[in-house]
Amino acid sequence: MNIPNLDRLVPSYIKGFEAYIPSKPDPELKKLFRCDHLYRLNNNENPLGPPPAAREALERFETHRAAIYPSGDSYYLRDKLAERFDLHPDQILVGNGANEVITFAIKAFCEAGDNIITADKTFAVYEWVAIFSGYEARLVPLQDFCFDSGAMLELIDARTKILFVCNPNNPTGTYWNEEKLCHFLDRIDGKQIVVVDEAYCEFVEKEDFPDSVALIKRYPNLVVFRTFSKMYGLAGLRIGYLMGSLDVVNIIRRACVVYSVNTLAQETALLALDDPEHIKRTNTLVGEEKAYLCRELTSLGLPFVAHEGNFIMVKLPISDTLAYRKLMHRGVMVRTMTGFRYPNYIRITIAPHEAMAALIDGLHVILDSSLG
Structure with a gap:
């Protein structure tokens, strides 16, 4: 068998580029982290779904x-x-x-x-x-x-x-x-x-x-x-x-x-495109839950960046990847920010109150266990 000479065939800019590895499907993640539910707060998706x-x-x-x-x-x-x-x-x-x-x-x-x-x-x-x-x-x-x-x-x-x-x-x-x-x-x-x-x-x-x-x-x-x-x-x-x-x-x-x-x-x-009420409903949810999240993060003493969009970025006193794993065991999925060149930050998608409350509960627990 003639093995291709990849070193010769592959351009230098590809050799130095790391492939993006997506996360596993939700059922696999739930098995991996032994959780029976998953609040997806990682990809800035609209929790209301399509119009x-x-x-x-x-x-x-x-x-x-x-x-x-x-x-x-x-x-x-x-x-x-x-x-x-x-x-x-x-x-x-x-x-x-x-x-x-x-x-x-x-x-x-x-x-x-x-x-x-x-x-x-x-x-x-x-x-x-x-x-x-x-x-x-x-x-x-x-x-x-x-x-x-x-x-x-x-x-x-x-x-x-x-x-x-x-x-x-x-x-x-x-x-x-x-x-x-x-x-x-x-x-x-x-x-x-x-x-x-x-x-x-x-x-x-x-x-x-x-x-x-x-x-x-x-x-x-x-x-x-x-x-x-x-x-x-x-x-x-x-x-x-x-x-x-x-x-x-x-x-x-x-x-x-x-x-x-x-x-x-x-x-x-x-x-x-024909459903302006969908935009109003979504922005109402985002506005209410973002305000709640900001209040709770302030109470926790965590710095955060909250401007426009359906997300907030939070700075943690621990590794963002460690926080991700601990939150995943509680069924809360956030986006680590090291890949965005913001180490120790997580990005949180604004979602219905049940998910936001679960996130805050999870942050309380992992911060107490990590810093206590």
Whole structure:
């Protein structure tokens, strides 16, 4: 048998890149940690699930349609989004989750020797896709838990193609208001693509949060990412999208993989858009339980970062991985933050009160046992 020479075949940037290892399925985790329930507070999922109309679409799906290819370009969903945002349908691309549209954008504009710029403590996929595609990822430290626009601008050189801004930022929840975003775009002056990732925008109720989609007409180098995974509760169906000027999106379309978004995802997303009450219900729950969680964390003497979004980041006096294991034995699953370059922090998804109370009870126990 001839064994392939992987050392010769594998590019150097792949050799130095560690694979992301997802967590085991919930039933396996419950067996591993010997718990009979699991509160998922790790992935910023919406505990209310999809809007009712989207649920109905899932329930009445005709199984014979599973043998039929979906719309290759999410035709009807793009029409609906275009109507919603006053765009042409061809200004929108739909992908298999936000991860895929991130890949589309980077692949469309970057070549060997190019770089992208983003923060060091943000959604890691911008960095990952750049690195495993053979491009440089330049990372700027956050300033007061917020993207540092000045430091990002200073890192730009002739090979910079895209700057990524997560707004509001995951995991800190901080955001740029419209004035700051426009000032940043003015300084860029169309020389690079600016991606604003608004995965959590539906959770923001502040009046100064930018209408980024409306800014596309003024800034044709602006690309806006959104997802149905968070507010709309369709994370399991993997569907996200990007919007931009026609010229820019037509370039990104060349790197787009067609037929990657399944029929169920397209149809449920289409219906999810028509339920504004779902957003109100979700934000009411998030507001009430976030306030409760902040009060309890303050009582525990734990520092926390609580801004926009359906999550809070908490600093612990013990290892975040140790806290994860101890909480998992109690059926509470949180996200460790060492991978986000925030060692000893955990990120907590806001969920119904039962889950929040279980988390607080668990923190009481593990802090008493670890520090007592």
